[in-house]
Amino acid sequence: AQSVTQLGSHVSVSEGALVLLRCNYSSSVPPYLFWYVQYPNQGLQLLLKYTTGATLVKGINGFEAEFKKSETSFHLTKPSAHMSDAAEYFCAVSDNQGGKLIFGQGTELSVKP
Amino acid sequence: DAGVIQSPRHEVTEMGQEVTLRCKPISGHNSLFWYRQTMMRGLELLIYFNNNVPIDDSGMPEDRFSAKMPNASFSTLKIQPSEPRDSAVYFCASSLRGPSSGNTIYFGEGSWLTVV
Numbered sequence: 001a002q003s004v005t006q007l008g009s010h011v012s013v014s015e016g017a018l019v020l021l022r023c024n025y026s027s028s029v030p031p032y033l034f035w036y037v038q039y040p041n042q043g044l045q046l047l048l049k050y051t052t053g054a055t056l057v058k059g060i061n062g063f064e065a066e067f068k069k070s071e072t073s074f075h076l077t078k079p080s081a082h083m084s085d086a087a088e089y090f091c092a093v094s095d096n097q098g099g100k101l102i103f104g105q106g107t108e109l110s111v112k113p
Numbered sequence: 114d115a116g117v118i119q120s121p122r123h124e125v126t127e128m129g130q131e132v133t134l135r136c137k138p139i140s141g142h143n144s145l146f147w148y149r150q151t152m153m154r155g156l157e158l159l160i161y162f163n164n165n166v167p168i169d170d171s172g173m174p175e176d177r178f179s180a181k182m183p184n185a186s187f188s189t190l191k192i193q194p195s196e197p198r199d200s201a202v203y204f205c206a207s208s209l210r211g212p213s214s215g216n217t218i219y220f221g222e223g224s225w226l227t228v229v
Contacts, residue, residue: 032215034217034218036220042222042223043117043204043220043221043222043223044204044206044220045220046217046218046219049215049217051215052215090156094215100158100161100169101146101158101218102158103155103156104155105155106155106156
């Protein structure tokens with residue numbers, strides 16, 4: 001069965017600092033990996049996804065993530081945090097067979113001025 | 114372009130009442146998903162449809178929950194009778210062919226349900 005583990009339910013950074021949100025997955029087949037962002041009282045919005053090809057994926061708002069098969073990881077990074085990045089971030093995994101998208105528990109990002 | 118449209122956005126109901134949540138997926142999308150989000154359990158997939166047919170309903174909590182998709186542009190999630198533990202945000206989402214093809218799932222704004 002597939003699963004996703006997000007390390008740290010809450011991460012706090014200063015404005016301008018590096019953002020690193022950790023995600024590890026478990027999948028018996030090559031996974032498709034997604035990062036979504038949820039702003040307060042809103043639905044989820046796709047930040048980026050990895051399906052095949054280049055392992056470094058760039059998304060919206062300056063975020064990127066790198067698929068590392070050997071580490072079963074798909075960590076999300078942004079070089080310089082902005083106040084508007086404060087939100088909840090979800091990592092998700094899907095396989096190429098079942099069609100389900102399984103989400104991690106989420107990481108709430110706070111950005112201090 | 115219109116995204117996934119859900120109604121109602123907010124509902125407060127009394128325990129024992131029937132609740133019906135509605136969803137209009139993005140036009141042309143073949144897969145539709147219902148998720149529930151709570152503080153305790155996070156995001157849970159309740160059921161998903163492909164071409165209007167329920168493919169996997171293993172996430173539906175119990176018989177009080179039912180979902181239908183009578184056509185490609187409309188789906189409902191019904192809770193009867195409702196209980197306080199059903200209080201949550203219910204998201205509808207759709208995608209072109211489902212995430213198994215690497216397709217993006219697009220979420221609606223959610224229906225915030227409170228059962229008192």
